[in-house]
Amino acid sequence: MATLASLHRRIAEIMPDIAGLATEISLAIHSHPELSLHEFRAAELLKDTLENEGLQVESPLAGLATGFRAVSGDGSHPIVAYLLEYDALPEIGHACGHNLIAAGGLAAAIALHRLGPDRPGTVWVVGTPGEEADGGKITELEAGVFDTVDAALMFHPGDRTVPFRHATALIDLFVQFHGVSAHAAGSPQQGRNALAAMIQFFVAIDGLRQHIPETARIHGIIRHGGAAPNVVPDFTEAHFLVRALTAEAVKALLIRVKQCAEGAAMASGTTVSFEDRPLYAERKNNHALANRVADYLREAGEVVQEPLLRGGTGSSDIGNVSLRIPTIHPYLGIVPEGTPGHSHAMRDAAGSPGAQHKMLRMASALAHAGVDFLGDPGFRDEVVEEFRISGADLPV
Ligand SMILES: [Zn+2]
Numbered sequence: 001m002a003t004l005a006s007l008h009r010r011i012a013e014i015m016p017d018i019a020g021l022a023t024e025i026s027l028a029i030h031s032h033p034e035l036s037l038h039e040f041r042a043a044e045l046l047k048d049t050l051e052n053e054g055l056q057v058e059s060p061l062a063g064l065a066t067g068f069r070a071v072s073g074d075g076s077h078p079i080v081a082y083l084l085e086y087d088a089l090p091e092i093g094h095a096c097g098h099n100l101i102a103a104g105g106l107a108a109a110i111a112l113h114r115l116g117p118d119r120p121g122t123v124w125v126v127g128t129p130g131e132e133a134d135g136g137k138i139t140e141l142e143a144g145v146f147d148t149v150d151a152a153l154m155f156h157p158g159d160r161t162v163p164f165r166h167a168t169a170l171i172d173l174f175v176q177f178h179g180v181s182a183h184a185a186g187s188p189q190q191g192r193n194a195l196a197a198m199i200q201f202f203v204a205i206d207g208l209r210q211h212i213p214e215t216a217r218i219h220g221i222i223r224h225g226g227a228a229p230n231v232v233p234d235f236t237e238a239h240f241l242v243r244a245l246t247a248e249a250v251k252a253l254l255i256r257v258k259q260c261a262e263g264a265a266m267a268s269g270t271t272v273s274f275e276d277r278p279l280y281a282e283r284k285n286n287h288a289l290a291n292r293v294a295d296y297l298r299e300a301g302e303v304v305q306e307p308l309l310r311g312g313t314g315s316s317d318i319g320n321v322s323l324r325i326p327t328i329h330p331y332l333g334i335v336p337e338g339t340p341g342h343s344h345a346m347r348d349a350a351g352s353p354g355a356q357h358k359m360l361r362m363a364s365a366l367a368h369a370g371v372d373f374l375g376d377p378g379f380r381d382e383v384v385e386e387f388r389i390s391g392a393d394l395p396v
């Protein structure tokens with residue numbers, strides 16, 4: 001078996017050979033944004049590339065048409081999994097930069113694959129679709145996809161490079177009011193107004209906001225508000241996101257949000273129904289592994305800031321994975337500090353040459369950290385022991 005040092009040397013030699021391919025894939029995905037669970041072109045491109053490299057590809061995965069797993073190695077432990085996201089946002093496109101996540105994770109895994117039989121352990125590439133709306137990782141997790149994985153690695157573009165940050169737990173809630181339609185002028189007394197219920201619901205949520213933890217967030221939109229002003233609306237629907245520090249706190253808050261809707265239904269003589277999606281959990285970053293990636297990033301010239309454990313955050317289904325196995329989710333700065341995510345600026349940056357260059361830098365750091373995890377038992381023990389004794393990262 002090759003020494004650790006020689007594996008690192010070879011990674012450094014291999015990475016430049018992959019740069020063109022990874023950049024091409026990143027830009028191809030960026031220029032054809034596809035929505036959550038509909039990332040067919042992106043998934044095909046990633047799977048074809050992995051197959052061409054000689055990895056064994058399995059798809060669909062956990063019942064997800066755009067999910068997949070590719071395996072390099074004989075299946076022996078340790079197993080590291082590089083997680084790829086490739087979904088975009090409605091209307092604005094790749095404003096979360098998932099094209100960089102996909103191509104960067106792919107490049108890191110291909111580099112480890114090209115080490116050949118000298119490399120210990122097994123490398124997986126897991127295509128995890130639907131991060132923005134449907135929690136593909138949660139579906140995969142619940143189907144047992146990650147049961148035998150020893151560590152999960154991915155990164156996310158952002159406005160600064162940090163080894164880790166906290167993330168809130170979140171649930172998607174759809175609230176539907178059902179009323180009775182009637183002529184809004186001729187016979188309003190026969191109607192029961194589902195829009196009146198919706199307005200009451202929003203007012204009640206505004207009242208609730210005053211009395212929830214300051215770390216919680218409740219925000220929503222009306223998806224259906226009625227069909228015509230002269231028809232009493234018999235159906236309205238809102239889509240809300242309910243966030244709090246932990247999954248348990250979200251569950252508690254969700255009860256109160258639903259009570260607001262039930263009260264509004266009662267007041268308006270309508271009925272209410274709910275649909276929710278999988279709950280995105282809080283994040284437990286593995287600091288040992290994340291800091292190792294940060295070390296390699298610094299060596300490559302990246303300015304890495306201190307971990308961020310305060311301020312508003314998003315939420316991701318990586319949280320659920322991170323509570324089950326050692327996981328990292330560092331951020332790579334591709335826009336000036338303070339630039340919001342899900343913005344036009346973020347979208348344009350995700351397709352820029354500068355971001356591709358940074359993505360390759362991150363891919364290399366993830367590959368080197370993967371080599372350490374696979375080939376250095378002492379480091380692996382440190383990662384595993386931290387996972388055993390630590391909890392999720394919460395804001396300070
Ligand atoms: Zn994202």
Ligand SMILES: [Zn+2]
Binds near residue numbers: 096341
């Ligand atoms: Zn996003």
